[in-house]
Amino acid sequence: MLASLTSLSSRALVALASAGSAAVLIAALGFQAAGFAPCELCIAQRWPHLAAVLIGAAILVFRLPMVVALLGAAAAATTGGIAVYHSLVERKLIEGPTSCTSSGPGAMSATDLLAQIQSAPLVRCDEIAFQVLGVTMPNMNVLASALFAALWIAAFLKARRA
Numbered sequence: 001m002l003a004s005l006t007s008l009s010s011r012a013l014v015a016l017a018s019a020g021s022a023a024v025l026i027a028a029l030g031f032q033a034a035g036f037a038p039c040e041l042c043i044a045q046r047w048p049h050l051a052a053v054l055i056g057a058a059i060l061v062f063r064l065p066m067v068v069a070l071l072g073a074a075a076a077a078t079t080g081g082i083a084v085y086h087s088l089v090e091r092k093l094i095e096g097p098t099s100c101t102s103s104g105p106g107a108m109s110a111t112d113l114l115a116q117i118q119s120a121p122l123v124r125c126d127e128i129a130f131q132v133l134g135v136t137m138p139n140m141n142v143l144a145s146a147l148f149a150a151l152w153i154a155a156f157l158k159a160r161r162a
Contacts, residue, residue: 005154010066010162011059013155017072017148018056021049021079024144031137036130039123040100041086045141048079052148066159073152080145086138090128100125 008016028046032038038046052075059068089096101124123129128136 010155010159013151014056014059014069017151018053020144020148021052025049037123039125040097041125045079045082048075051075066156069152069156073149076145076149076152080142083138083141083145089126090136092126096125
């Protein structure tokens with residue numbers, strides 16, 4: 001498979017990386033439609049994927065120079081970084097944002113907590129919503145984002161060598 005990827009043009013690699021981010025966004029929206037409400041960190045992971053899709057579309061439509069692919073790599077790395085953070089939070093290895101995790105005593109007053117619960121659905125970032133064989137959605141995003149970042153960088157390097 002790696003040999004077939006190396007035979008692709010830099011623009012094809014950009015298209016593949018962009019399509020991957022688009023697929024992640026579509027899957028996230030599909031899970032949301034199926035009743036898995038996203039937490040604050042889940043939503044934060046979506047924005048860099050959207051940026052990667054837009055960057056890829058701009059490169060392909062406007063024939064921008066491949067140095068712009070580095071922005072796509074940065075977007076993929078950013079969503080991967082957020083996903084690593086989210087993975088650590090949901091495994092309770094580190095504390096997450098107080099707005100979507102169960103924190104220690106004194107983090108939020110009872111009145112503030114009640115107001116927050118009544119004003120919006122509370123989706124906690126430190127609970128695993130879905131997993132397959134111990135691999136959670138943020139874990140999957142880390143792996144996918146690493147692949148996408150590699151594709152973006154490969155596109156840049158291939159264009160640079162040409």
